[in-house]
Amino acid sequence: MQLNEPMIRIFRIKRFRSIGLSHFRTLACSEYEILGHNRKQHSTKADIKTDIKIENTIDWALLSRHHQVSFDNRKVYVPWTEGVTSSFHHIWLRDHCQCESCFHPITKQRLLNTFQIPETLRPENVVANPTEVKVVWNDGHLSAYPLDWLHFHSYQPVLEKMGVFPRTLWTGDEIAANPPKVSYDDVMDPNNHGGAVADWTRKIKTYGFCFIDRVPTTPADTEALINRLSFPRNTHYGGFWDFTSNLAKADTAYTDLALPLHTDGTYFTDPPGLQLLHCLNHQGTGGDSILADGFKAARVLLEESPNHYKTLSRVRIPSHAAGNEDVCITTSLARAVLNHDDSTGTLFQVRWNNDDRSTIDRWSDPDISVPEFYAAIRAWAEILTRPEIVYRFKLIPGQPVIFDNWRVLHGRTAFTGQRRLCGAYINMDDFESRFRLSNYGRSRVLMEL
Ligand SMILES: [Fe+2]
Numbered sequence: 001m002q003l004n005e006p007m008i009r010i011f012r013i014k015r016f017r018s019i020g021l022s023h024f025r026t027l028a029c030s031e032y033e034i035l036g037h038n039r040k041q042h043s044t045k046a047d048i049k050t051d052i053k054i055e056n057t058i059d060w061a062l063l064s065r066h067h068q069v070s071f072d073n074r075k076v077y078v079p080w081t082e083g084v085t086s087s088f089h090h091i092w093l094r095d096h097c098q099c100e101s102c103f104h105p106i107t108k109q110r111l112l113n114t115f116q117i118p119e120t121l122r123p124e125n126v127v128a129n130p131t132e133v134k135v136v137w138n139d140g141h142l143s144a145y146p147l148d149w150l151h152f153h154s155y156q157p158v159l160e161k162m163g164v165f166p167r168t169l170w171t172g173d174e175i176a177a178n179p180p181k182v183s184y185d186d187v188m189d190p191n192n193h194g195g196a197v198a199d200w201t202r203k204i205k206t207y208g209f210c211f212i213d214r215v216p217t218t219p220a221d222t223e224a225l226i227n228r229l230s231f232p233r234n235t236h237y238g239g240f241w242d243f244t245s246n247l248a249k250a251d252t253a254y255t256d257l258a259l260p261l262h263t264d265g266t267y268f269t270d271p272p273g274l275q276l277l278h279c280l281n282h283q284g285t286g287g288d289s290i291l292a293d294g295f296k297a298a299r300v301l302l303e304e305s306p307n308h309y310k311t312l313s314r315v316r317i318p319s320h321a322a323g324n325e326d327v328c329i330t331t332s333l334a335r336a337v338l339n340h341d342d343s344t345g346t347l348f349q350v351r352w353n354n355d356d357r358s359t360i361d362r363w364s365d366p367d368i369s370v371p372e373f374y375a376a377i378r379a380w381a382e383i384l385t386r387p388e389i390v391y392r393f394k395l396i397p398g399q400p401v402i403f404d405n406w407r408v409l410h411g412r413t414a415f416t417g418q419r420r421l422c423g424a425y426i427n428m429d430d431f432e433s434r435f436r437l438s439n440y441g442r443s444r445v446l447m448e449l
C-alpha cells in the first residue's frame with residue numbers, strides 16, 4: 001500500500017449523513033444479529049434527528065498513480081489509489097459490457113447474448129484513463145467501464161458495501177414528543193422538484209412512519225397524496241379503500257372491535273410495504289390508534305431472551321385471509337415473525353398477526369419446539385403490550401399517517417359510533433424506488449444496477 005496516497009472515500013457508505021437537533025435518546029442501531037451470524041452488535045445510543053439529509057456528493061474512484069491496470073489469462077486487474085487492487089474475471093467483464101450494443105441505453109436491459117461469449121475470450125489490450133478502463137477483446141469487441149462503476153461493483157475484493165439506511169429505533173415514550181411529520185402542501189407542490197417527497201420518504205425510512213399535516217378530508221385528495229408516493233396496491237380489499245365498521249369485508253378491520261398490534265398481510269408471500277390511513281370523520285368515542293416500532297421490540301426481545309428471538313426467527317408461521325366467500329389466501333411460502341437478510345443477518349421484516357395465524361402442524365421436534373414456540377410468542381406479545389413501547393394517538397381528520405408495514409405494527413382501541421377511514425397499501429419495492437430516485441437521482445441509482 002502506498003502510504004502517501006489518500007484513502008478513497010467510499011461514497012456508497014458515506015452518503016448517509018444525519019444532521020439536526022437532538023430531542024431524546026434512543027437506540028439508533030439498524031442491524032440485528034440473528035444468532036450464528038458473526039457480526040458486531042451495535043448498541044450505541046444516539047439522538048433522534050428532526051432533519052435527516054443525505055449527502056449527494058460523490059467522491060470519484062481514483063486509479064492508483066503507482067500501478068498500472070493489467071491482465072492475465074483469467075482476469076483484469078485494476079489498482080486503486082487506496083492501495084487495493086480489484087480483479088475482474090474476463091467473462092464477468094464481457095457480460096457486463098456497458099456499450100450501447102450490449103446494454104440498451106434507454107431500457108437498461110442486456111442486449112448481449114451471454115451464451116455466445118466464447119470461452120476463449122481474453123483481452124488483447126487493457127488501457128485506463130482518469131475516468132474509465134477500456135478493454136479490447138480478442139473477438140474484436142471494445143468495452144469501456146467507468147471507474148466509479150468498477151469500484152462500486154468490485155467483488156474481489158468487495159470495496160463498497162451498501163449500508164442499511166440508518167434507522168432510528170423508537171419507543172412510544174420517545175417518539176410521542178416529536179413524531180415525524182411533513183406537510184401536504186409541501187409534498188404536493190409540483191415546483192418542489194421532489195425535495196419534499198425525498199424528505200417524506202427519508203422520514204418513513206428513518207422512523208418507519210410519518211404523519212402528513214393539513215390534508216383535505218376527502219378520499220380524492222387522500223388518493224392524490226398516495227399517488228404522489230406511488231400507486232396503490234390492489235388486493236382483495238381493493239386498491240384505494242374508503243370504509244366504515246360495516247363488515248363490508250369479512251375482516252375485523254371492518255368492525256369497531258379493538259385490534260391488537262399487528263402487521264397486515266402476513267398471509268401474503270410479499271406483505272404490503274406501506275399503509276396509509278386517513279380518518280375522514282368519527283362521531284363517537286374510543287378508536288385511539290396505536291403504533292409500535294417492531295424493530296425496537298425485536299431488539300428488546302433479543303436483549304432479554306435471545307433464545308426466543310432465535311425461535312421467532314426460525315419457526316415459519318402459515319397465515320390466512322379466508323373471511324370472504326370467494327377468498328382463501330394463504331402464504332405460498334410461510335415465513336417467520338422476524339426475517340433477516342440471508343447474507344448479512346440484518347433484520348428486514350417483522351410479520352405478526354396472531355389472529356391470522358393458521359395451524360402449524362410441522363415441527364422439527366414437537367416436544368421441544370411447541371412449548372418453546374408458545375413461550376417465545378408470549379414473550380413477544382408481552383413486549384408489545386408495554387406502555388413505553390406503544391405510541392398511542394388519535395387519528396384525526398386532515399392528518400393521515402403512513403407507516404412501514406414491514407417494521408411498524410399498528411392497531412387501535414375499540415370505538416363507538418361511525419368512523420370513516422380511507423387509505424391504501426403501497427408495495428415496498430415501489431416505495432424503495434421512489435425513495436432512491438428522489439434522494440439520490442436517476443444517474444446515481446442507475447450506476448448501482
Ligand atoms: Fe391492519
Ligand SMILES: [Zn+2]
Pocket residue numbers: 097098099100101102103141142143
Ligand atoms: Zn459491448
